[in-house]
Amino acid sequence: MPRTPASYLPIAEALRARIAAGDWRIGDRLPSRAQLAAEYGVSAMVMQRAQERLIIEGLLEGRAGSGTYVRVPRERLRMVRSRHREQRGGSPFRADMKERGKSGTWESHSQARVPAPEGIARRLAVQPGDPCVHTRYEFLADGMPVQLSSSWEPMAVTDGTPIVLPEMGPLAGMGVVERMRTIGVRIGTAVEVPRPGRATQEEANLLGISVGDLLTRIERTYYDTDCRPVETADITVPDVRWEIAYEIPIEQPEA
Template sequence: MPREAPYRAVADRLRARILAGEWEIGERLPSRAKLAGEYGVGRNVMQRAVDGLIIAGLLEGRAGSGTYVRAPRERLRMIRSRHRDVGGGPSSLDRVKERGRAGAWDTHSQVRVPAPEGIAERLAIRPGDLCVNTHYEFLADGQPVQLSESWEPMAVTDETPIVLPEMGPLAGKGVVVRMRSIGVDIGTVVELPRPARATRAQANLLGISVGDLVLHIERTIHDTGGRPVETADIVIPDVRREVAYEFGVDQP
């Protein structure tokens, strides 16, 4: 049998002490150098062990202060389903039970924003082409649970009633309904999920620590002709939510 990595063994022993209540919630742990000496391991091993417990949500690091026992937080489930409407606001489909669904959200849109190179590539437009850029902050039970930054080419929506996703007659109805109202039918939605670490700006908005684990979902919505009509970067804090993907089965 392969020998367990030293940092995993140290993390397991430290986890047991935390769960046994050796340190109370909010209490600072001894320094990592002191813990390394106590366990007879190098500082790098202890660093990896502590980092793993931070990711797991048992500890939190505070810059310039140390490492503290974190209050346990329940991870709520987010359902991402092919059967749901897509867009900036919450889905209108209530068929699937989802705990902690965002019940409120703040938005800010800017029009005529030049597309950065990476966004332009995702939207199959030229860098600098004008877009509507919308930032979303989603709340569930008053707690921030998700961020999203959306880009829509103005070549698709300019001079229509839906140019602003959260204003006008179809405000908050989602991309599918809004685009259909101007004769654009949605064909596919592509999502690329990646693990990432929270930036300072993201951590401030989500109420988590810089470097906490987040799920970054790069989403692009295409019409039936394959043209991208919206792309978004969605950020979900791992400590707050687990993401479940649901797929229907085509019947023969």
Template sequence: MGHDAHAPYQVVAADIRRRLEAGEWSAGAKLPSRAQLARDYGVGTNVLQKAQERLIAEGLLEGRAGSGTYAAQPRERRRMIRSRHRERRGTSPFRADMSDLGRAASWEANSQARTPAPEGIGHRLGINPGDACVRTDYEFLADGHPVQLATSWEPMSITADTPILLPEMGPLAGQGVVERMRSIGIHIKSALEIPRPGRATPEQANLLGINTGDQVMLIERTYYDDSGRPVETADIVVPADRWEIAYEFSVEAP
């Protein structure tokens, strides 16, 4: 037996959708409380919640923890270009990328030294599982809004006893991996990025302001020095409904 097309939550969702399309609530406007709307529609709050969740999944509403439910702002999908040139600008690649788009870049970071490398990270870095690394978790923001997440791993065998041990502290804080490694005589020659589609975990969704299960782009990135040694690897998470990833390549003349 198929799903009932006239289930109570679907009826409520259809009417709220109609009211949104009619402009009863403009973009960014706060809707009445869930309890109030449930009374207006003569349904339980669980039915109203399910209706709102459906509209959030459609991108028509957005929930804000501790604040309520709002008519969603139109989502603008921007292009994030990744190329070798982004590493040659003498500053953080993310800051330069956002500057190109006219946005102010910032980020929050938390580093933990002496973190044992998980097996997969050890393989990517060419070290043994359990070897000491510095793990740094990032939340990147543009104009104060979350843009992407990243978890970076650097072997302490490379950075221990140097001023760049902690990526966001010291004289080159915030300068990016390429500039930091150059300061200790390590020249990054190449980077390998492997993009994969994925779905946001509850933790990722909470940090990015999206819904659990929303589509994201997962990018596995590893930097290599001029001897081919991996010196840093990171897992990057980008919400797919807000950003498209474009790769730019140089074409050498014959």
């Protein structure tokens, strides 16, 4: 594997220029790696690095057992994060997808009494090792993956109540705000911190994207009206399919 970027970046730039010039059109299969390496007078490993660079950039995609292709652009939709999405009752995700004419569903797996890792404990203002319910979600729109979420709720808040497992019982699928309200916990604030990232192999497999694709990672925490954190989650959204927009209400001064 070359250690210096100079060995493969010029090749990546040459391939990029040929795609832009239309030598290979969207959906076209590129010549084999060996053919391209011979054409450019470089090793197969250098050509591999050059193609991997363009896969990360979203210009190419590798198909197992088939080859490397010029990537077909995917429809990119807007996902709006706002106070409005939390005031409709039920699942905010399902309501978001309905507004876009899509059926929002999800798959989930919950575990109770999972010791809080140090970072999660800090976000929930509990002690490391305190029991939590940990739920992993895969959210779908019309059966296609939209986002992933890893949610943590302290059992000090929900233990012994009908909502201890988020996706079981009479309020399954109703969302954090509605579920907490039924046990007297009023959500007052949600804080979200978005950060850029790149897809790991596991994330790429679950989201149907390529390893290294851009992601938006959102660290979200719900606080009750006493400013106590009652749920925190790490949400993963593929940037190639969704852009994130934040709607900020502006309070008007009294006349």
